[in-house]
Amino acid sequence: MPSTAQAGNALADVISPLVNSDGMTTTHLSGVSLLCLSRHQLRTPLLYEPSLIIIAQGRKMGYLGDREIHYDPGHYLVQTLPLPFECETYGSPAAPLLGISVRLDPALLSEMVTAMGDASGHSQAPLPMASVAMTDGMQDAVLRLARALHSETECSTMGAARVRDVVFEALKGEQGKALTALVLGHGNYSRIVQVLSRLHTHYADEFSVEQLAVQANMSPSTFHHHFKQITRTSPAQYLKRLRLIKAQQLLLQDNHNVNQAAAAVGYRSIPQFSRDYKRYFGEPPLQHRRQEQALRA
């Protein structure tokens, strides 16, 4: 059981008994996972599913293009879209990072947004990733959710409701509009989102920016513009990163060899894959796998 450094951190105390290893721990509640990391993790690219991430102890820092996103016990993360970005995690054996992640199920989201009605007049352009100041309401909701995780019975009977509470708080919060925009097609934003969704489903296929622009009903140049506004990278870059991250999973978790991984994510040229991989992650594919394996052993 990881240690909780600070006294009086209720959430950390509740989470801590539930995890026993670094990384993501699943819970009895699908869509809810626990984060733990007892060491410093240098800035590295990764990809989160749309989710809410609440930090109980430690802190994280995300880099999306030129934006820096801090999250810590006083700020939770609203991740609306599954964007590739880079993340640095601050944790130590004495005070590991502890947190809880709640996946944003589109169906649930849609239902809730519709039920809540459209209190439109959107304050600002929706951000696909944003750090939001913690509120009392959210704090309470998360704490209740975390407590529920201790009992399998409570999970099955009350789990959905606990999750609902948390999401409700998020919808009320600063970034509620961003989530709303996801559900109610909101002009340009949702057209780009559709394209992103397509990329995520078919990342191994070949795409031309032109095709994508057509799909979004925009000219290539406007498409490029809006795309970059949201993802902070160009379409081609986005796809490349997506592929590389997927390939990394295949390499490190599914024990594919470099050939297979490269092919599986749509690379035609293995050398090209190797180079891109090295540029993005800092070291070439196989070496990376060896290191990772060495860490486990």
Added chain:
Amino acid sequence: MPSTAQAGNALADVISPLVNSDGMTTTHLSGVSLLCLSRHQLRTPLLYEPSLIIIAQGRKMGYLGDREIHYDPGHYLVQTLPLPFECETYGSPAAPLLGISVRLDPALLSEMVTAMGDASGHSQAPLPMASVAMTDGMQDAVLRLARALHSETECSTMGAARVRDVVFEALKGEQGKALTALVLGHGNYSRIVQVLSRLHTHYADEFSVEQLAVQANMSPSTFHHHFKQITRTSPAQYLKRLRLIKAQQLLLQDNHNVNQAAAAVGYRSIPQFSRDYKRYFGEPPLQHRRQEQALRA
């Protein structure tokens, strides 16, 4: 004492009494050696130190990439950089190759160049190896040097001056500029030379072209370009040849075994070493050593 075939070859007559075996003979003057070879030596890779080489009898032919460099009694060789190249020697028992080699001491060179002042306006790109037509001045200077070698007393009192004369003639000659460029950093040229120097000192270390390019303050592609311009091979090739030649010395002279030699010059994989050696020298390492030992016995 080797025979001097042609009548009236003053230099050959002076040198000939000083040598009594094939190969390099050292003299009382450090940095000055005598060459003798009474048989034909097929084209084989080797590495000279920066030096002046004056042939008194017979001839040699150097191959540096696509360039051919002839040297014979009418042409002396100015070797500015220690480049791996290939060399064929024409000699026979009746008329062995005879020559004299004067090492180019960087300190001496530097001193002389500075003293002579920079008569810049460089005629052409400096060549790291070049054959220069013999001049009367050089002929005289070398002859005087050679005569001095006969007397240990003269060596110790006048040796330095005699060497100085020879180097002075070289500096005045066609390739003087190449030597000057060595001392006075000359933009790209000297940046590449620095890298070469590093390679020669640390040839057993691991290098990537990328690193080297950084050291030379160039992009990889530009680095490639300039490197090849000077050495007539690519960086990786150059390092490989350097290592193989060093390994050859260890094998043939220092009686290392193949393992040791391979490791000592930076090969991680012995099989790879064996392959490369064979490609470069025509036959695998051990066989080569055996042949060489057979020749001596």
Added chain:
DNA sequence: CGTCAAATCGGAGTAATAGGCAAAAATGTC
């Protein structure tokens, strides 16, 4: 300060190389 030419950079495809493993071959040893 703008213009043109030359040098340089960075990307991408092709080719070559490194290094691992295993087996064959050669060598030295008893």
Added chain:
DNA sequence: GACATTTTTGCCTATTACTCCGATTTGACG
């Protein structure tokens, strides 16, 4: 002559090198 050891070869995968080319920068000159 059989065995143990060293060396060589073959094959395979992953990585790097090499080279060309378009884009960009640099630098000299007007």
